[in-house]
Amino acid sequence: MHPFDSDIGVTESSPHRFDATISGRWNGLGSGPLGGYVLAVGVRAMEEEMTHPDPLSVSAIFMRQTQEGEVQIATETMRHGSRLGNCEARLHQHGRETLRILATFTDLDKSQGRVLLLNEAPPLTPPDDSLEPFPVGGAPALEIAEHIEYRLPEPIGWYEGAPAGKSCVHFWMRFREPRMYDAPALALFADAAAPIVFELGETESKTLDMSLHLRSRPAEGWLACRVSTRHIARGFHEEDFEIWDSRGMLVAQSRQLAVLPRAVLPDGPASEPDRSGLER
Amino acid sequence: MHPFDSDIGVTESSPHRFDATISGRWNGLGSGPLGGYVLAVGVRAMEEEMTHPDPLSVSAIFMRQTQEGEVQIATETMRHGSRLGNCEARLHQHGRETLRILATFTDLDKSQGRVLLLNEAPPLTPPDDSLEPFPVGGAPALEIAEHIEYRLPEPIGWYEGAPAGKSCVHFWMRFREPRMYDAPALALFADAAAPIVFELGETESKTLDMSLHLRSRPAEGWLACRVSTRHIARGFHEEDFEIWDSRGMLVAQSRQLAVLPRAVLPDGPASEPDRSGLER
Numbered sequence: 001m002h003p004f005d006s007d008i009g010v011t012e013s014s015p016h017r018f019d020a021t022i023s024g025r026w027n028g029l030g031s032g033p034l035g036g037y038v039l040a041v042g043v044r045a046m047e048e049e050m051t052h053p054d055p056l057s058v059s060a061i062f063m064r065q066t067q068e069g070e071v072q073i074a075t076e077t078m079r080h081g082s083r084l085g086n087c088e089a090r091l092h093q094h095g096r097e098t099l100r101i102l103a104t105f106t107d108l109d110k111s112q113g114r115v116l117l118l119n120e121a122p123p124l125t126p127p128d129d130s131l132e133p134f135p136v137g138g139a140p141a142l143e144i145a146e147h148i149e150y151r152l153p154e155p156i157g158w159y160e161g162a163p164a165g166k167s168c169v170h171f172w173m174r175f176r177e178p179r180m181y182d183a184p185a186l187a188l189f190a191d192a193a194a195p196i197v198f199e200l201g202e203t204e205s206k207t208l209d210m211s212l213h214l215r216s217r218p219a220e221g222w223l224a225c226r227v228s229t230r231h232i233a234r235g236f237h238e239e240d241f242e243i244w245d246s247r248g249m250l251v252a253q254s255r256q257l258a259v260l261p262r263a264v265l266p267d268g269p270a271s272e273p274d275r276s277g278l279e280r
Numbered sequence: 281m282h283p284f285d286s287d288i289g290v291t292e293s294s295p296h297r298f299d300a301t302i303s304g305r306w307n308g309l310g311s312g313p314l315g316g317y318v319l320a321v322g323v324r325a326m327e328e329e330m331t332h333p334d335p336l337s338v339s340a341i342f343m344r345q346t347q348e349g350e351v352q353i354a355t356e357t358m359r360h361g362s363r364l365g366n367c368e369a370r371l372h373q374h375g376r377e378t379l380r381i382l383a384t385f386t387d388l389d390k391s392q393g394r395v396l397l398l399n400e401a402p403p404l405t406p407p408d409d410s411l412e413p414f415p416v417g418g419a420p421a422l423e424i425a426e427h428i429e430y431r432l433p434e435p436i437g438w439y440e441g442a443p444a445g446k447s448c449v450h451f452w453m454r455f456r457e458p459r460m461y462d463a464p465a466l467a468l469f470a471d472a473a474a475p476i477v478f479e480l481g482e483t484e485s486k487t488l489d490m491s492l493h494l495r496s497r498p499a500e501g502w503l504a505c506r507v508s509t510r511h512i513a514r515g516f517h518e519e520d521f522e523i524w525d526s527r528g529m530l531v532a533q534s535r536q537l538a539v540l541p542r543a544v545l546p547d548g549p550a551s552e553p554d555r556s557g558l559e560r
Binding site: 097112114117167230234257 | 397
């Protein structure tokens with residue numbers, strides 16, 4: 001079994017109640033299990049709850065860090081329509097809720113209509129001509145890199161000790177062991193990059209919420225990713241993520257709101273906006 | 281009392297339970313009450329539930345159209361922390377849930393840190409030099425225009441019968457009767473424009489969910505707005521909305537996922553992507 005499948009497996013303990021075990025294989029650098037991985041486990045339980053196959057839209061509030069170990073998930077069908085259904089899930093660990101999710105499900109095969117893209121996949125050199133920043137065994141503190149392969153056009157500034165001053169980066173991702181990209185996988189991938197604000201000199205960023213839209217079922221192959229932020233203010237920033245598949249289709253789009261934990265100055269004056277980095 | 285205040289008023293009927301009356305003053309063209317207005321009523325109840333003053337992040341699922349008339353709102357404090365709190369609200373009408381909301385609250389006055397904007401307010405001619413598409417009494421079918429004033433640099437293509445083929449438009453908005461812009465007002469304004477896909481030839485679009493981030497408390501005056509979409513596929517499109525205040529600060533940022541109700545072709549083939557409109 002693919003490690004991701006064993007790590008997102010859920011067991012129904014009673015109607016609308018599921019048990020799962022959060023693995024330590026999907027930890028980010030210096031963090032516990034990635035929020036996107038924990039979300040994937042919640043989405044997996046929601047897929048069991050719902051009859052529509054595709055979690056079109058997923059909104060999550062990360063209430064507390066979920067740790068490795070057992071979790072319980074409660075699911076609720078909020079509404080069941082012929083085209084769309086809504087679901088809520090609550091994930092608990094040690095008796096405390098760590099994650100709440102709202103989702104809208106549909107069957108993408110039954111929904112067509114025109115495709116109009118006013119944006120395109122990030123321009124990237126082919127994966128084979130790109131850098132591999134985390135070869136197997138090369139980043140022991142970054143568990144996730146043992147299971148996700150990254151390729152980039154240039155070195156990661158902050159990782160090399162010199163933040164690049166960029167607010168948008170492009171890169172490739174895929175599972176090291178091939179596996180289809182379903183909704184849980186896209187939830188993981190959409191959170192499997194370091195916060196873009198690290199390239200702007202920040203050293204810590206904590207996700208508060210995430211909305212994830214699955215726009216098409218992905219084809220096999222490398223995923224081309226674009227992560228960006230455009231507004232940092234009052235200790236909060238958004239983090240936008242796009243995932244494009246090998247056919248050049250947008251398959252997932254997400255936005256996180258994240259907090260810079262150091263930016264707490266209870267009595268400080270408001271800063272004047274810094275527009276020096278404005279890209280015109 | 282300002283009409284918006286009387287129309288978003290909530291009365292606590294028992295702990296964590298509120299009654300409200302949805303007014304007919306905030307209807308869009310040919311629709312019932314705007315989703316953003318109904319969301320404002322829900323947010324108003326959440327403000328009563330929470331001690332932190334600012335709804336930093338609001339995620340809503342629109343399950344059914346809410347009609348004019350009485351509604352009941354149930355609120356729940358999911359988590360109460362010193363810096364952040366989480367809340368859920370469920371809005372019912374005639375015994376059926378129509379809207380569910382998750383929110384993260386904070387006190388923006390206690391959160392500072394640098395302000396870095398890599399984007400700026402939409403370039404607009406001053407309101408006094410702009411068109412007023414809906415003068416008072418000039419658009420009787422558009423109730424909302426009796427209470428919100430719009431100014432635009434050029435006529436609205438679809439409204440004049442000729443969709444402009446644009447995926448992004450800029451315009452000004454404000455209350456006709458001055459009132460402060462709080463979180464409920466921003467929830468209303470972030471939904472108070474026609475779907476941008478109308479300028480791309482679509483004639484119907486229904487919001488499924490909306491995530492709204494309040495990034496700063498707005499100053500008085502006109503609000504400069506940018507609404508855009510970049511990806512239409514399989515009958516779904518995102519709708520991104522930015523609201524900038526008179527100081528040039530981003531005050532609200534939202535994303536909706538919306539469905540094109542006509543795009544249901546159960547057995548039709550998938551369309552090839554149309555990139556003819558790609559803006560390079």
